[in-house]
Amino acid sequence: MEWLIIIGLMLLGTFLIVAEIIFVPGTTIVGILGFVFSAYCIYLGYDYFGPTTGTLILIVGLLLNIVALVIAFKGRSWERFSLKGTMTGKYNDDFKFDVKVGDKGTTISSLKPIGKAIFDDHEIEVRSNGGYVDENVEIEVLRVESSKIFVQPVKI
Structure with missing residues (x-):
């Protein structure tokens, strides 16, 4: 035993x-x-x-x-048991909506510094200029670099 x-x-x-x-x-x-x-x-x-x-x-x-x-x-x-796939795509790689400098939209999530915003009923990923931006704030496009869209809050 x-x-x-x-x-x-x-x-x-x-x-x-x-x-x-x-x-x-x-x-x-x-x-x-x-x-x-x-x-x-x-x-x-x-x-x-x-x-x-x-x-x-x-x-x-x-x-x-x-x-x-x-x-x-x-x-x-x-x-x-391990994952074999990798993520290669990015959020804005496949969108067809044309965003230009000066376009205005609204944040639908807070930007810390990356978040989501709506421009003409199209949801896209945007970046602030390094600062925090609350949700439901009107924003304006500063510059577009390939699939990165940089925005800032609209000054009232």
């Missing part, structure tokens, strides 16, 4: 450590629990069977964790 507890704790600890490193990056409860289960397994090995067998369990546990990590990294098992 003692061997089943030790083997079960060793396998559970190894599984949790591998899961932490491969699937849940960062120091979280999963990795800590894996370490605790592995350490408790080694402690029980020393307690149940003495120093010789306890040391053997320690060595086997370390080798098991190292082999499991090597197999997990070489098997590239994490790639099934």
Whole structure:
């Protein structure tokens, strides 16, 4: 019965450590629990069977964790869960609405310094000149550089 507890704790600890490193990056409860289960397994090995067998369990546990990590990294098992696509488009790349310097519109979100505005019923992404602009403020186009539209609030 003692061997089943030790083997079960060793396998559970190894599984949790591998899961932490491969699937849940960062120091979280999963990795800590894996370490605790592995350490408790080694402690029980020393307690149940003495120093010789306890040391053997320690060595086997370390080798098991190292082999499991090597197999997990070489098997590239994490790639099934990772994102493979990349975003290449930008917000204003595909709009056909022609915005010119001096055009007036209204912000529909705050500009911090980037946000959205409406010009003649067309929603586009705009940039302030570095300042904060509240929503529902009338704005004017200062300059247009490719798909970047720089605006400023209209002075009343």
